[in-house]
Amino acid sequence: MLRVDIEACIGCGVCEEECTFAAIEVIDGVAVVNEKCTLCGSCVDSCEAEALSIETKEKVVQADLSAWSGIMIFAEYRQGKVVPVSYELLGIGRQLADQQKVRLSAVLLGADLGEAAKDLIAYGADTVYQVDDPALEYFTDEIYGNILEDLALEKKPEVVLAGATAIGRSFIPLVATALATGLTADCTQLAIRPEDGVLLQTRPAFGGNIMATIECPHTRPQMATVRPRVMKAAPHDPQRKGEIINYKPQAERLQSKVKVLRNVLEEQDQVNITEGDIIVAGGRGLDNEKGFALIKQLADVVGGAVGASRAAVDSQWIAYPHQVGQTGKTVNPKLYIACGISGAIQHVVGMQSADTIVAINKDPHAPIFDVATYGIVGDLFEVVPKLIEKIKEKRG
């Protein structure tokens, strides 16, 4: 509960201003809290009269937080390759480990892992715990979860990070629940507070309209999934030294109640839109499937992936995995080219963090122009073919 000390409150209204959620109002000279309060605590810090406090019971602190040390990342391995976000995790993991003067370990799970562990060391890992087992041929939440849980309990890292990919977001909550610790999804910024080693985890909420910084103060490990393409990978150094440990899970930990029969790659989805540097996206303005083919052409020419608004997906011009937005994917490319997309908020929340946004729309009032770095008011059937032509020309 947020408590207001009526004696101390001077009714200055600073807390009312400070509150993001419009949960405090000064009524008759005292602050009154309503049900919108999320207990985020920003008002408590802002109150000079020290009239506000958040009442929590004294936490039973998990036995000796300092027994947990080291940074552990989950290195995702799929279709015979380390997934790029794993290198990014090693990049941020290395920074955090150096700051804390601790070791950085990577957990690598799969079947036929080849030289992948060496690769992880070259990208910054000190230790790789690998399990190379046929039971890991397909991803299952239960087995992956069991192994990471066991390793975390045994090695006691202070921080565990995984990519916010389909796989990471699916099984990491299982591990956090099993370890009875906190988990922050989809972080875009991570830092360790030097004084107490607490991991400050910053992430977008409400579709990126607000940012929140989250701590996990009383339990370890501190767990987070990290959005792909936000952190920088450390440079690849084939000379780096590290140890590779073949970890042997107990046989019953390699059993899953859920069975994966097969994994079907969809040809048109080979380019995973959350991983591309460039996305060319089309919306209802393309009129029909033929129009949509224009987007694919432009994407080919610039070497980008194809994205779409929900309107385009609902019209069946392209499959759902290409949908960007609130009920589709959140993407973070360097360049996003939106053609014939109006820029409804549900679309914008999925792409507004792109470095550069280009919008082509014939309606000068289309809301997409509010988020566009470069806007072109015009008919896309004129603009896009010309753009394709000019790019080809330039390249000779």
Added chain:
Amino acid sequence: MNIIVCIKQVPDAKDVRLDPKTNTMAREGVESIMNPFDRHALEEAVRLKEQHGGTVTVVSMGPPQAEAVLRDAVACGADEAVLVSDRAFAGADTWATTYTLGKAIEKVAPFDLILCGKQAIDGDTAQVGPGLAKRLNIPYVSYARKITGLVNGVLSLQRLMDDGYDEVEIPLPGLLTVVKEINEPRVPSLKGKMKAKKLSIKKFTATDIGADADSIGLPGSTTQVVKVFAPVFKGERAMLEGTVDEQVEQLLNKLEPYL
């Protein structure tokens, strides 16, 4: 087949904006809606019931106003509705939420299947479904995009992945989280609307579900929000002027680094 659907009431995205100058959320009437993914979960539950018989119970943890989304769910085909509501639940993170929902669901049990949305659009965490399955110690599959069969208590389905889909089998009782692709939700029928009006919604408080006070709400949360702020967007904002040729030429210059 007894199915439980977990439904969250969320603010409509179009209303949620932070004013970067004052760092406050837009104050005028923020509308609340049923989390869009949960609508697909509900629809799938109702279809399974229509095919295999049984009941659909919708459960929501939230303030008293969340009753509205439960009634909406009943209008769309749910049979029973449970509102898990108590001031002591305020400030719950996903850890405290799964504890609370788990306790409430144990009271609603037995069940064969629990359906959740892939994620809620306010927090976008996608953690409640998997966490809840762990609490209840049942198997789960995330991102269900198509249910293909039910034989001898084993559900076959397709799970959407980043690079395609997996064909998987899950023995029941189990939990699924669903993506939008799984179905096209129906609109409420007149009969459903009548039922929704009349149905009395079960209300569970912390005491009713036998929740441990240290495990719910803010005290029961493992994470704490310590700061909320407006995002900063990078770069310039420019409209390109001139003829189509001129616009394209300017754009090409600007995009030089990417091409």
